[in-house]
Structures are given as structure tokens and as C-alpha cells.
Amino acid sequence: MPKNQPPDRSQGRAKRVEREGNDMVASGAxxxxxxxxxxxxxxxxxxxxxxxxxxxxxxxxCAHTGSDGLAKAxxxxxxxxxxxxxxxxxxxxxxxxxxxxxxxxxQVPIIMLTxxxxxxxxxxxxxxxxxxxxxxxxxxxxxxxxIDAVFxxxxxxxxxxxxxxxxxxxxxxxxxxxxxxxxxxxxFTLTEFRLLSALIEADGxxxxxxxxxxxxxxxxxxxxxxTIDVHITSIRRKMGRWGRQIKTxxxxxxxxxxxxxxA
Ligand code: CA
Numbered sequence: 052m053p054k055n056q057p058p059d060r061s062q063g064r065a066k067r068v069e070r071e072g073n074d075m076v077a078s079g080a081x082x083x084x085x086x087x088x089x090x091x092x093x094x095x096x097x098x099x100x101x102x103x104x105x106x107x108x109x110x111x112x113c114a115h116t117g118s119d120g121l122a123k124a125x126x127x128x129x130x131x132x133x134x135x136x137x138x139x140x141x142x143x144x145x146x147x148x149x150x151x152x153x154x155x156x157x158q159v160p161i162i163m164l165t166x167x168x169x170x171x172x173x174x175x176x177x178x179x180x181x182x183x184x185x186x187x188x189x190x191x192x193x194x195x196x197x198i199d200a201v202f203x204x205x206x207x208x209x210x211x212x213x214x215x216x217x218x219x220x221x222x223x224x225x226x227x228x229x230x231x232x233x234x235x236x237x238x239f240t241l242t243e244f245r246l247l248s249a250l251i252e253a254d255g256x257x258x259x260x261x262x263x264x265x266x267x268x269x270x271x272x273x274x275x276x277x278t279i280d281v282h283i284t285s286i287r288r289k290m291g292r293w294g295r296q297i298k299t300x301x302x303x304x305x306x307x308x309x310x311x312x313x314a
Contacts, residue, residue: 085202086110088129090120090146091164092138096187100133103191104198117141124150129159131198134181136165151180160201164189200233216251218307219293223248232291242267243286246279250297250307259304 087109091097094115101111112127114120117138124132124146132150136143143163151157163184182201185194204220216223220233223244230237230244239247249266250258258266260276267282268274283305287294298306 084110085130086112086127087198088112088114088120088124088127088132090114090117090123090132090138090143091135092116093135099191100194103195107195109198115139117143117146121146121149124156124159125153128156131201132159132161133194133198134161134163136163147181160204162194162197162201203234216248218247218251218290218309219296221247221290221293223251232289232293237289239286239289243282243289246282247286247297247307250305253307255306255308257300257303257306263304 085108087104089097089100089104089111091100091113092115097113097115101113104111112123112129114123118140120132120134120138121141123129134143134146138146141149147161147163150159150161160182161180163181164187165184166187182204183197185197200220204217204222214224214226216225221237222231224230225248228241228244230239230247245267246263249263260279263279264274264276267279283297283299287297290296296308298308300306
């Protein structure tokens, strides 16, 4: 397994983590300041997660029920929550909802761990504000990469609140005109960049093709509606798995949605 160092720590989020009773906040050899709360009732899996996260330099806290997870989230203010969906006492969806509703910890990134064939659809988890999800069984390598990506995204979001538009893992820097997908540069054309910014700025509202045209080409420039469709197709492709966040509204136009679409 490749060493998965947490990204750039220049944000220097100094975090003091208290030791509270048996809640040992342990760290591996390359301890980072980042604390991951693992909420998982399968002990083998939570042990495995803990081991791998610590080996990758994260600090960990474990909870084995939903209510304990919520309590520990509130008590420790972790930097990320790995949240199992099916949990005793309080389901993962409810834990996520209550975390999001909490003013102090509401911004913490949440990755849902869902079992294949779960009755609860993945969408349910994401509708309550999870940032990503991983389907069991998963490889630790994949999970660590997702965690890394979530941290990079949330860091980007913090660094540049107004100058950067974000849609899932895609970030558009309005100042530098740079677009990134989970940290990697996306080769958007100027038109694509403008179209996508317009969609993200519309914040979920539908934009007609005509509106999109005037955003992208400037007023007075006429292109066919089909041209817009071609650009949108290309934008979606370049956005990878986040391309699904751009919805076609039949007969009207397009809208960008922030809730993560199911795979
Ligand atoms: Ca479970």
C-alpha cells in the first residue's frame, strides 16, 4: 500500500485532542493533526480502519453505535467522519443529519460506508449531507484516496470562499481561471469554464440554453442550442464522476446540483 500522506498542512489547523476516559486518540508514527472519527459497529472493520488510518498518519477515534458516534463527534470535533450506514441505536443517516444540524461541527466532511444491497439507498445517505460514499467491501487504498480527496476539497473550499466555485470534487478558481478535479487540473476551454461557472453560480436553478449562451459567449453572440449541448457533454466528461451533478432539464436547459448523485 502506498504511503498516503495527508495533503498540505499549511492550513495549520492546530487541533488539540483531549483524552477522555477510554477514548484514546492515538496516532501513528507520522502523526498529522487530522482526526478521523470512525463510526462502525463491525469491530473487525473498525479495527482495520483504525489500523490503516493510523499507519497513514491520521489520528483516530472509534465509536460503535450511532449515538456514541454523534456524541464523540460533538465532543472531539473531528476533521472527518467515516460513517457506517447501518448502525445500532441511531442509523448513519440520522447521525449525519444531526451532525449537519450542529452549528459547531456541521461543516465536518462525512464519508458514508454503505453495504452493497443495503435496503437504504445510497442516495438517502447523500441527501443528508454526506460528502462521499464508499461501498463495502472496499479496498483500504481506495478509501484512503477518497479521504485524501475529501480533505483536499474541503481545504480548497476553506482557502478561497468566494473566488472559487465548487461542485463536488470540481473547483473553478475565478481569479486564475484554473479548474481542478480533486486537485488535478481540468483542461476546460474558456467557454466550458464560463458555462460551468454560470451553472454553479445559479445554485441549483435551471438555466435555459439561451441564458447559458449569453453567459458563455457574451450577449449578441448566437450559437445553436445544439452547440451548448455539445459543450455540456464535454464538461461532464471532463468532470469525471462529478459530471452527473449537471442535470438536463428536458425542454428547459441545465442545472447543477450539489447533492452527490448515485453511481
Ligand atoms: Ca453496520
